[in-house]
Amino acid sequence: MRGIDQFRYDGRRALVVGGATGMGAAAANVVRDLRATVSVMDLAPVEYETDQVIEMDLRDKGSIDHAIDQLGGPVNAVFSAAGIADGPDLMRTNFIGHRHLIERLLADDLLPRGSAICFISSVA
Structure with missing residues (x-):
């Protein structure tokens, strides 16, 4: 396997949190192109094709x-790109949420052995 093919997600599921726009949407589209089944969680509407919103x-x-109750099964990778820059909800969103x-995914055994968790952030 060469190049990008070594990162394929055939037969695997990716969860993208904050995937409606920006870096989250980019991550969702990349892992979908790499053949993942993609679930997107976001408060904003998702306006591109994905497997589950x-x-x-x-x-x-x-x-x-x-x-999490709606996920319907385990995920092999979590890409979490949701966040806010300031205001009273910053800690509640960017850390506590x-x-x-992640604690719920672990408690419900929804992250099988070998799963990955990636947090994506920006100061833009």
Whole structure:
């Protein structure tokens, strides 16, 4: 296997959090091109083709729990690109929400052995 083919996701599922726009949407499209089944969680509408879209608000643990309940099975890679730059919800979104999401995925055994977790951020 050469080049990008070594990173293919055939038969695997990727979860992209914050995948409606920006770097999250770019990540979702790249892993889809690499043949992953892609689930996107975001509060904003997703306006491109993907396998599953789940509405979720990282500020709300109940919303996160509901979103995880909708996944319907394990994921092999998590790309988390959701975040806000400032304001009162910054810690709730950028830290507490992400932590709760990962803890729930682990508690529900939705990240099988060998799975990957990637956090994507920017100061743009």
